[in-house]
Structure formats: C-alpha cells, structure tokens
Amino acid sequence: MNAIIRLCIALALILVLALPAAAQMPTPGTDVVDAFARLAALQSYSANVQTDIHQSLHVAQGLTIENALTQQGSVHVQTTNGLPEGYATLVHSFGARAGGSATNLDMTMQMVFLGDDTFVRFSDVAPGGGRSLPADWVDWQTAAPLFPGAGLVDAAGMRDLLTHPMIYPVQSDTMLWAEERGAQMLDDEMMRVYFVRLDPVAVFDQGGAEVLTRLLRDQGVGADRDGVRDLMEHAMQIDLEVWVSVSDGMIRRLVDTTRINADVSQAAGVPLVLEQTTVTACDLGSFNERVLVSVPQLASPEVLVVSVGG
Numbered sequence: 001m002n003a004i005i006r007l008c009i010a011l012a013l014i015l016v017l018a019l020p021a022a023a024q025m026p027t028p029g030t031d032v033v034d035a036f037a038r039l040a041a042l043q044s045y046s047a048n049v050q051t052d053i054h055q056s057l058h059v060a061q062g063l064t065i066e067n068a069l070t071q072q073g074s075v076h077v078q079t080t081n082g083l084p085e086g087y088a089t090l091v092h093s094f095g096a097r098a099g100g101s102a103t104n105l106d107m108t109m110q111m112v113f114l115g116d117d118t119f120v121r122f123s124d125v126a127p128g129g130g131r132s133l134p135a136d137w138v139d140w141q142t143a144a145p146l147f148p149g150a151g152l153v154d155a156a157g158m159r160d161l162l163t164h165p166m167i168y169p170v171q172s173d174t175m176l177w178a179e180e181r182g183a184q185m186l187d188d189e190m191m192r193v194y195f196v197r198l199d200p201v202a203v204f205d206q207g208g209a210e211v212l213t214r215l216l217r218d219q220g221v222g223a224d225r226d227g228v229r230d231l232m233e234h235a236m237q238i239d240l241e242v243w244v245s246v247s248d249g250m251i252r253r254l255v256d257t258t259r260i261n262a263d264v265s266q267a268a269g270v271p272l273v274l275e276q277t278t279v280t281a282c283d284l285g286s287f288n289e290r291v292l293v294s295v296p297q298l299a300s301p302e303v304l305v306v307s308v309g310g
Contacts, residue, residue, distance in 0.1 A: 028178040032194050035244045035251050036170045039284075044078030046286035049090075051278065058273040065098040078290050083115040085293045091124075107133065109147075111140070112296055119296050137296040168238060168256075174202040186243055186252055196240040200232035235262035255281045 039045075050072040057065040073090035088111045095104045106126035112119045118140035122133040134143055168174070181193040236258065243253035260276045 028180045028194050029172060029175055029196075031180070031192070031244065032170065032175070032178050032196055032240075032242055033172055035242065035249055038249055039251050043288050044076070044086075044286070044290045045284055046074065046076045046289070048072075048074050048283045049280065051280040053276065053278045055274070055276040058275070059271065063098070066096065068095045069093070076286070076291060076293075078293070080293075085114045087112045087293060112137075112293065114293060114295060117295070119298070121296075137298050139298070168198060168203045169206045170196070170198070170240070171206060174198050174206050183246070184243070189252070190246040191243040191252060192246060194240075194242045194244065196242060198238040198240065200236040200238055201229065203238065204229050204232050231262055231264075236260050250287060251284055253281070253283050255279065 051070070053067075053069040055067040057067075059065065070093045071090045073088060075086060075088035075090075077084060077086040079085075090109050090111070091106070092109055093104075093106045095102065097103075106124075107122050108124040110121050110123070119137050120134075120140050120143050121137045122135060122143075125133060133146055176197045176199045178194055178196040181195055184191050184193050239257045239259075241253075241255040241257075242251060244250070245252050256279070258278045260274060262274050263272075264274050265271045
C-alpha cells in the first residue's frame with residue numbers, strides 16, 4: 001500500500017511539474033499572432049496580389065444587380081520615417097449586369113503612394129461602358145470617381161488593400177478560433193498552414209471600424225458607426241488562410257475571404273439585400289529589401305475616352 005501511495009505522489013508531482021511547460025506550448029492562435037507581429041515589424045516587403053469582389057444587390061420587384069471586380073498584379077510597400085510608401089502595377093477587370101444589360105471594362109493601373117499622397121495613371125484600356133480615364137499621372141482623389149467599381153472599393157479602401165497585406169487587426173482578442181491544417185510545400189519551402197476565423201465585432205472595436213464602415217457605407221448601410229457595428233455579428237464573416245514558413249516564421253501566403261449577407265432595407269429606404277464576397281490573396285517576399293520611391297511628374301492629364309463598342 002505504501003508503494004502505491006508513493007507511486008501516486010510521484011505521478012502527481014510529475015503532472016504538477018509538467019503543467020507550466022504545457023501552458024507554454026505554442027497554440028495555433030499564438031503562432032498566427034506571432035507571425036503577424038513579425039510581418040508588422042518589417043521595413044519593407046513585396047507581394048503578388050489578387051483581389052476578387054463579387055456583389056449581388058437584390059432590389060425590390062425581383063431586380064438583381066451583379067457586380068464583379070478583379071485586380072491582380074504586384075506591389076512593393078515600405079515604411080520610411082513612419083510613413084507608408086511604395087508602388088504597384090495592377091490589371092483590373094470590372095463587370096456589371098442588371099436587367100439584361102452588361103458593362104465590362106479591362107485596364108492597367110499604376111499607383112505610387114508616399115505618406116498620405118497617392119498618384120495613379122491608366123493604360124491598356126479595353127472598351128467597355130462609357131467613361132474617361134486619365135492617361136497621365138494624377139492625384140488618386142481626382143481619378144477615384146472614374147475608377148470602375150469605385151462603389152465596391154473606394155479610394156481609401158483600394159489603398160488599404162495594397163499597403164496592408166491584412167487590413168483587419170489580427171490579435172488574440174479578434175480571433176474566434178484558429179487551427180493548424182498541417183504542413184504543405186510552397187515554392188520548395190515547408191509551410192505550416194493555419195485557418196483563422198475573426199470576430200467581426202472585435203475587429204471593429206480593435207481598429208477596423210474605419211475599414212468596415214467604408215466597406216458598407218456605399219452599399220446603403222450608411223456611415224453611422226453604431227449602425228455598422230450592429231450588423232457585424234450577423235451580417236459578416238471573415239476567414240483567413242495563413243501560410244507560415246517553418247524556417248523563419250514569416251507569412252509567405254495570406255488569403256482573406258470576407259463575406260457579407262445583410263438586409264439593408266431599413267438603412268437604404270427601399271427593399272435591398274446585399275450579398276458580397278471579397279477574396280484577397282497575397283504571396284509575400286523580398287522582406288526588408290528597400291527601393292527608391294519618388295513622386296511622379298504630374299501634368300494636366302490627357303484623357304482616355306472609352307465608349308461602348310470602342
């Protein structure tokens with residue numbers, strides 16, 4: 001009997017000693033938070049990015065408006081004296097369909113941003129719906145209303161997508177849950193792949209209020225902070241797929257899928273249901289490799305006139 005008691009005491013001591021070590025074992029959530037902290041500490045990075053936005057507006061009397069915007073290309077982002085700067089070259093495709101009519105437009109957009117200033121110019125414009133686009137460098141605020149799909153991603157929203165690989169705060173208190181999906185190879189390098197679901201209300205409260213308000217503002221929800229926040233819990237879902245390098249703990253691929261399904265009839269003043277899915281995929285690299293970014297020469301812009309049928 002004494003031997004059994006001694007054995008039980010020994011096992012209890014082993015368990016007690018093991019508890020602190022177990023508590024310190026990394027979890028998928030802490031792994032993801034640490035990886036985003038390392039990304040935020042970088043001076044610069046480059047990314048290949050693709051964003052696909054699909055939107056359906058179900059209006060009264062059975063009318064549905066379908067919008068789609070795809071942007072893909074490359075971007076370099078760096079921080080100088082605390083301010084973001086960089087450049088991007090992106091190819092855009094926009095399509096809209098309503099009541100049996102359709103509008104489509106393809107174009108290339110170059111962008112340079114320094115601090116709060118953003119400059120763009122357009123080229124390679126394929127005929128689509130009638131509009132005029134600046135062919136020379138202009139301030140983004142001048143060009144933004146002409147941008148196809150401006151109602152889906154406004155000027156500040158477009159900049160956010162480029163300057164931040166993750167526009168929502170990823171912290172321990174913004175995650176509903178996280179799980180590791182196992183190890184996979186990416187470009188001949190071993191990655192740990194995580195799936196993360198964010199809490200939209202916590203994201204809103206932790207610094208995403210401006211982003212989420214803009215995302216819904218032009219869709220009939222209005223710009224009221226409390227009104228937008230009230231919709232988050234039931235109207236939005238934010239999922240992340242995060243690929244983290246085993247060798248250095250850096251995020252090499254990030255896929256953000258944000259879904260909105262909201263009845264915004266009361267805010268819009270007409271029967272209106274919004275369904276929108278935004279998928280942004282970033283492949284990251286060239287960490288801490290800085291380049292020279294300069295303000296382009298601005299001129300009174302020549303205008304590219306694009307009309308239906310060319």
